[in-house]
Amino acid sequence: MSERNGDARRASVAVRAATAGADVADESFRTDLEVEYKDGKTDVVTQVDRDAQTTVIEVIEEAFPADPIVGEEDDALKQVPETGPAWIVDPIDGTNNFVNESRAFATAVAAVRDGEPVGAATVCPALSDTYRVGPEGAFRNEEPLSVSDCGDPEAATVCPTFWWDFDDREQYAGATRAIVERFGDMRRFGCAQLELAMVAAGTLEGTMTNLRANSWDTVAGVQLVREAGGTVTDLEGNRWRHDSTGLVASNGEIHEELRAATREAQFTGE
Known part of the structure; x- marks a missing residue:
């Protein structure tokens, strides 16, 4: 074969x-x-x-x-x-x-x-x-599947994903604040693979975390986003892979705004 x-x-x-x-x-x-x-x-x-x-x-x-x-x-x-x-x-x-x-x-x-x-x-x-x-x-x-074509952050819906533990709640608050200040609305579903699939389907414009995520929570959904026309990077804007720190997945149109919001969460905890 x-x-x-x-x-x-x-x-x-x-x-x-x-x-x-x-x-x-x-x-x-x-x-x-x-x-x-x-x-x-x-x-x-x-x-x-x-x-x-x-x-x-x-x-x-x-x-x-x-x-x-x-x-x-x-x-x-x-x-x-x-x-x-x-x-x-x-x-x-x-x-x-x-x-x-x-x-x-x-x-x-x-x-x-x-x-x-x-x-x-x-x-x-x-x-x-x-x-x-x-x-x-x-x-x-x-x-x-096709990602959303929304390019206006104030019309976009974004989801903070993964779980900030109780000793990281400043970063959780930072992520939430960055989203609500930059984007039209926010959702959270508590299921990263579903959230990534929703970005791929155009239901969400993006999802993000500044944390390093487990491969089983991410890899399938990341590939869905990419094949549906979206963009997935780490905090620095490099192509995301299973051992990256931070995950920013978007329709591509709002990606830099979402990456900036994700970095705000990172700096909040430092």
């Missing part, structure tokens, strides 16, 4: 794996759940997260048994290999939403080669939305 054909197949498997994991999550949505806490009062995990990740990995390993897999839960790898093919899995992005019966959660799977995505899927079962990206472009429920 050629590398190109292999990557096209990986893009297809990403959709199957994300759908299978999302089905596991959906079966337990709005049922009695036993909630555990990781590093804080809002950093939660359930057995459903683990079961969904197991299901995703089973689908991947059936098709590509030799590929390494990076995942959020348990003993999966935590670093993306710099060379060769690999997979990045978030079984339930937005677990806090999931346990609180909010529909804003997703299963995200990305296939990468040499650290760069070649295919990905973000499945939001409670919203009946499947986002996918591969060699043929980016889609939501088989409709092509």
